Amino acid sequence: MSAASRQGAAALIRQVAGEARGTGLFLDFDGTLAAITGDPEDSRLPEQLHGVLAALARTLGVVAVVSGRPAASLAERVPVDGVRLLGLYGLETWDEQGSRPRPEAARWQATVDDAKGLLGAGAEGLEGVELEDKGLSVALHWRNAGDRGERGRQVSAVVERVAAQTGLGREPGKFVEELRPPVDWDKGTAVRAVMEEERLRLPVYCGDDLGDLPALRAVRELGGVAVLVSDGETPEALDDAADIIMDGPEAIADWLTRLRHALA
Numbered sequence: 001m002s003a004a005s006r007q008g009a010a011a012l013i014r015q016v017a018g019e020a021r022g023t024g025l026f027l028d029f030d031g032t033l034a035a036i037t038g039d040p041e042d043s044r045l046p047e048q049l050h051g052v053l054a055a056l057a058r059t060l061g062v063v064a065v066v067s068g069r070p071a072a073s074l075a076e077r078v079p080v081d082g083v084r085l086l087g088l089y090g091l092e093t094w095d096e097q098g099s100r101p102r103p104e105a106a107r108w109q110a111t112v113d114d115a116k117g118l119l120g121a122g123a124e125g126l127e128g129v130e131l132e133d134k135g136l137s138v139a140l141h142w143r144n145a146g147d148r149g150e151r152g153r154q155v156s157a158v159v160e161r162v163a164a165q166t167g168l169g170r171e172p173g174k175f176v177e178e179l180r181p182p183v184d185w186d187k188g189t190a191v192r193a194v195m196e197e198e199r200l201r202l203p204v205y206c207g208d209d210l211g212d213l214p215a216l217r218a219v220r221e222l223g224g225v226a227v228l229v230s231d232g233e234t235p236e237a238l239d240d241a242a243d244i245i246m247d248g249p250e251a252i253a254d255w256l257t258r259l260r261h262a263l264a
């Protein structure tokens with residue numbers, strides 16, 4: 001973390017402490033709370049954050065994890081009382097009954113299922129490419145490919161074709177492209193909805209990837225603070241959207257722990 005960012009992180013703790021009940025703290029999962037792993041199945045919330053997030057959820061207005069993962073996958077990984085789980089960029093929420101998709105997205109289920117077959121066929125023979133079935137969306141990953149540049153171009157061509165065939169929306173990320181229902185809903189919309197619903201005043205968003213961009217922009221527009229978690233592979237567009245930069249999930253874990261102590 002640079003000296004300027006370190007100062008920014010400390011100032012943000014003071015700002016949140018002064019507005020605890022009015023704060024909405026929104027956290028991305030992969031690459032923000034949890035380190036990126038070769039197999040997304042292996043990603044876990046670091047042990048020390050279970051207690052930290054539970055304590056923050058009792059003190060702040062809202063603590064939410066906002067991820068491209070399905071809500072069920074988040075529920076498995078973030079079993080923390082009081083923390084809200086918003087899956088598939090907020091298209092799914094989680095409660096005692098399980099995962100709840102937004103109705104305007106659920107209508108696309110059959111089309112998404114078609115796309116899974118088309119993407120699987122299109123990616124056949126592309127070494128290092130994996131299809132991830134996220135239920136109401138589907139992704140192709142090439143993080144483990146030998147030549148990521150070349151593989152990325154090939155995957156993009158396949159995804160573009162299937163998007164045109166099905167009418168689904170494209171969601172690009174780091175070494176991943178996803179097709180999802182083409183509804184006007186992203187992490188920014190999700191953050192705004194919670195802020196309004198709960199009448200909160202200070203939104204703070206922490207994220208590391210292109211899917212986080214709408215949320216980073218939204219919190220700025222709402223007078224909040226945009227925190228970028230950088231791992232050296234950060235897409236350029238994200239730098240401009242950030243107020244504070246933190247170096248990877250370890251820096252976020254450290255900051256959350258310090259925030260918890262400041263609020264205790």
Ligand SMILES: [Mg+2]
Nearest residue numbers: 028030031209
């Ligand atoms: Mg992420």
